Amino acid sequence: MRYAVLSDVHSNHEALEAVLTDLDKKQIEDILFLGDAVGYGPDPNECIELLIKRCKILLAGNHDWGVLGLTDISYFNVYARAAILWTKSVLTEKNSKSLKLFPVKKDMKKGDILLVHSTPKEPETWHYLSTLWDAEINFHYFGNKFCFLGHSHQPFIIERLPSGEMVTHKESASIRKSGRYIINAGSVGQPRDGDPRACYVIIDDKNIETVRVPYDVEAVQNKMRKEDLPVLLIERLSVGR
Numbered sequence: 001m002r003y004a005v006l007s008d009v010h011s012n013h014e015a016l017e018a019v020l021t022d023l024d025k026k027q028i029e030d031i032l033f034l035g036d037a038v039g040y041g042p043d044p045n046e047c048i049e050l051l052i053k054r055c056k057i058l059l060a061g062n063h064d065w066g067v068l069g070l071t072d073i074s075y076f077n078v079y080a081r082a083a084i085l086w087t088k089s090v091l092t093e094k095n096s097k098s099l100k101l102f103p104v105k106k107d108m109k110k111g112d113i114l115l116v117h118s119t120p121k122e123p124e125t126w127h128y129l130s131t132l133w134d135a136e137i138n139f140h141y142f143g144n145k146f147c148f149l150g151h152s153h154q155p156f157i158i159e160r161l162p163s164g165e166m167v168t169h170k171e172s173a174s175i176r177k178s179g180r181y182i183i184n185a186g187s188v189g190q191p192r193d194g195d196p197r198a199c200y201v202i203i204d205d206k207n208i209e210t211v212r213v214p215y216d217v218e219a220v221q222n223k224m225r226k227e228d229l230p231v232l233l234i235e236r237l238s239v240g241r
């Protein structure tokens with residue numbers, strides 16, 4: 001097994017291309033995408049089309065559902081909502097139809113791996129898994145060895161030992177036979193962990209590893225300015241917050 005797991009592209013075509021170019025140099029079985037193809041950034045159509053072309057499995061996230069009218073966007077903050085409305089206005093009918101087919105949760109590799117955008121417990125209500133206590137609760141809502149998720153744009157690896165003890169790994173972990181794992185793949189297109197480089201995860205039979213890839217942040221910011229997208233969304237890409 002050797003998969004690349006991508007999440008939260010958020011219409012950032014430059015970041016997605018940089019990640020895919022990085023993956024071209026590596027031996028990868030399949031690319032898996034955990035949702036939020038759109039929202040925030042300037043290239044929703046290009047990102048959806050490229051993701052469909054390159055990924056084996058594609059999930060939907062809360063921003064995708066927001067654009068499709070499948071989730072209430074009144075709980076989004078004012079900047080996210082503005083970007084959703086702008087995305088709605090430029091999204092092609094064909095891409096909107098494609099996006100509608102993405103599930104919010106998927107089992108794969110004979111049940112070894114669960115993919116979800118937000119949480120295994122309630123994938124359609126878009127809760128965040130941000131504390132060890134959240135992780136402890138959620139470990140009881142799936143039986144797979146690995147659960148990959150995104151949504152918070154902050155990568156982490158949480159391992160649960162048979163004793164119930166939990167270990168947090170920051171950038172990489174070797175896989176133990178007896179361990180179970182919740183892995184946040186971070187965000188390709190809008191990292192929020194203080195590192196502005198695009199983020200994704202590679203898993204093979206032995207290791208889980210977070211990978212960072214630099215991309216042309218300024219090019220994306222210039223496109224966003226041209227489309228009058230909110231300044232806060234433009235500026236945060238430089239600092240990864």
Ligand code: ZN
Nearest residue numbers: 008036061151
């Ligand atoms: Zn997101």
